[in-house]
Amino acid sequence: MHFDRSRFDHRGLPWSDIADKGxxxxxxxxxxxxxxxLMMHGATIFAAKIALAINRIRGRKKGVVLDFGCGVGRVVRFFGSKGWSVIGTEVTMEMLSAAHKFGLPQAALVALTDGVNIPVRDQSVDMIWVCGVLKYGLFxxxxxxRIIGNPVDDEPSTEPFVPVYRDIAKEMYRVLKPGGFIVxxxxxxxxxxxVFIPDFEEAGFVTKQVRILRRYAGKLERKCQDWRNWRRLPPKLVTTAGQLCAAFRFWFDNPRSEVCDLNFRDYLFIWSKPQA
Ligand SMILES: C[S@@+](CC[C@H](N)C(=O)[O-])C[C@H]1O[C@@H](n2cnc3c(N)ncnc32)[C@H](O)[C@@H]1O
Incomplete structure (x- = not known):
């Protein structure tokens, strides 16, 4: 089956237009x-550390990780630095060019795909990592x-849309080894x-974790972001603050709670593929 890559444009503004923004x-x-x-990046790094931890608990310290929708490769570099072999897939050539520009680990391969089909053999991947991608095939x-940045300023989109979320879940089931995880x-x-769960469970996965990593209007995040002395902190420490906020949300925030704000949040899902 062939899918048209242009369908994965983000609200009509192609990903290619923003690939060079840093x-x-x-x-x-x-x-x-x-x-x-940097705070958002910290939340991602926290999630990637959770991904490594769940593999370590199962006795796997290294392996092959697929970064589905790898963008400019920021997490390809993270997993590479931890000794994992990384396969990155992307629908946007400009993102892959930027990934090469920022540098890729030796044991990393990146490939342009049609957004659904993953160019690897059945059951050949130890873990699948996805960040900021699948919602574009669902909503x-x-x-x-679907809007990244400032929703108020952005025009509504008129782009065509074919939902591929379910197809992606099935394709991920094909390539993941039994016992492996999707993070x-x-x-x-x-x-x-x-709303994210049924298609993955229908594909055969078991939902292991549903967590919150970040609330965009959360008091904690806003306090950290607005703190005046931030300016003096090196970027590494701001990223660490992002990790700490994500850790707090991960452990103490209820993703299904009605009480909190109706605002935007980041979720972490962990699905496992049962042993054969
Ligand atoms: C928000 S960015 C996230 C990039 C990367 N995962 C990260 O966290 O740095 C979304 C990326 O997903 C890519 N993308 C969107 N849909 C995709 C799909 N179905 N398959 C592969 N890449 C996709 C876009 O081209 C874009 O580079």
Whole structure:
């Protein structure tokens, strides 16, 4: 089956137009400050560390990880630095060019795909990592959560849309080894977490974790972002603050709670493929 890559454009603004905005701005918050982008990056790094931890608990310290929708390769570099072999897939050539520009680990391969089919053999991947990608195959154009940056300023989209979320779940089931995990970070979402689950469970996966990593209007995140003395902190420490906020959300925030704000949040999903 062949899929048309242009369908994966983000609200009519092609990903190709923003690929050169910088390692974080291109894939996180295009119009946001460096501080917000570093905080968001911290949340991603926390999730990637969770991904490594669940593999370590199962006795796997290294292996092959597929980064589905790898963008400019910021997490390809993270997993590569931890000794994993990484296969990155992308629908946007410009993102892959930027990934090469920022540098790729030796044991990494990146490939342009049609957005659904993954160019690897059945059951050949130990873990699948996804961050900020799958919602574009699930929510229709015009949904607030398809918009990265500032939803108020963006025009509604008229792009055509064919939902591929379910097809992607099935394809991931094909390539993942039995016993392997999908670790999926869904960023900037205003829908309840349960909309992400049925297609993965129908494909054969078992839902292991549903967590919150970040609330965009959360007091904690805002306090960290607005703190005046931030300016003096090196970027590494801001990223660490992002990791700490994500750790707090991961352990103490209820992803299904009604009480909190109706605003945007990042979810972490962990699905496992049962042993044969
Ligand atoms: C928000 S960026 C996230 C990039 C990267 N995962 C990260 O966290 O740095 C979304 C990326 O997913 C890519 N993308 C969207 N749909 C895709 C699909 N179905 N398959 C592969 N890449 C996709 C876009 O081209 C874009 O580079």
């Amino acid at each position: 390692e974080l701005h291109a894939v996180l918050c295009r119009q946001g400050s460096e501080r917000i982008n 229709k154009p015009g949904s607030a959560c 999926d970070v869904e960023m900037w979402v205003d829908a309840p977490p349960d």
